[in-house]
Amino acid sequence: MNFPRTREAKEINIAKPHHRSLARYEVVVGFLFISPWILGFILLKLIPILAALGFSFTNFYMLEPEKTHFIGLTNYINILHDQRAGASLFGAIGTFLFVVPIEMIAALLLAAIFSSKALRAKRFMRTLFFLPSIIPSLTIFVILSGLSDPGTGWLNRLIFDPLKLPAVSLYQIFPTVLALWSIGPSFLILLGAIQGVSGEVYEAARVDGAGPIMRLFAITLPMISPAIFFTLIINMTNAFGGVVLLDRSLPFNQSLSPMESYINSQMFGRAQLGYASALAWVMFIVVMVIILLFFRSARYWVYFPEEEQSEEL
């Protein structure tokens, strides 16, 4: 049965192949745009990561590379017997447990303050609070080493000396200041999330008699939980891998990033690339396990509106 072709049908038939070619064109252009990143990722990250996995099964000694041969899981078994490796790994986890909560709480409090309508010059102050986040860790280290200098540093001369308190050292303040000075991105993400919560929800809660604390815990925190989750993951990965180049000359037990420093000492100090690769992979697996645990726990405390809608449908 032949139906008369309408003008609309003709237009659709004509548009379909053109639409497909446009979509293909957009895909190609999209890939071209991200190709520098993909190339960089493959050449500078993926291949070295996989190479490290290969090295971790060998006795690669950088001073005698010609004697390298496959030794199976020996490096991994040695890690189990290496007390320093265990101590440095727990040190890294301890740093993470100390730094990340400080970052999260400080960023959340600051975002809550900045969401107030009573605050003036928000844009200017927001920029100033974000400013230290762009300073590299090494520069922060140099600034703080001067600031906490027992002789000329402001911290001891202006606060601790007048109060007759013992001088504070760089290593006592560095992790805290580094954590507080890197809250900029988290602060902006959380501020954006707080500002994205509909005012109608708060209005309805007010009508129902909810006070400020109730509104914070019953509306604000659940509504911004995806942003909290995202910043938590970002801060966690930064806490484990942020200051690797900072403390190359320091013994790992005094270090600011214990596991990374131990890997560094094995690699550059003892030239044991095979063992260092195995250590790096152990750390990678530990970080991945923690991230997976966070993702597992997300279903209990993170509010994903799209998932709820799809379940309802």
Next chain:
Amino acid sequence: MKNSKQTKRHEPSTLGLRLWTFTGAALLNLFVFILLLVYLSPLSYMIVTSLKTRTQLQDSKAPILPATPRTFEYQGKVLDVYEVPIGNQIRDLALYDPHIKYSGFIDPSNPNAGVIQWTGYYRSLNKAYTPQITFDNYIQLWKTIKYPHV
């Protein structure tokens, strides 16, 4: 009548409410401002330090703000000026004749008065400084960086 009086008593006045709102806003702004000052204090330290001389950085008794040690030229010699406690006052005097147990000083404001004896070790005294910023560090940085290589 009685009811309206009671209602009036419980209603907060507009002025009181405005004052309360203003106080809250002022306190919040003050808190954030102080927080910002503390938060950026390491940056302030870095900027202030960049304007200091190396001599000042090496002196643990030097003032916090950029300054240069005061000197006084006497009989062709450049003398360092110290803060010397004499009597109940502290005077800025130039060290002329240094010794361990006592030292001779010259008063820069009245050099003709002669040498003033002071008992004590002169190194325990603070040097006198004059506020002065220097851009030497920036000049050195400009000369050090090899721009074609950058």
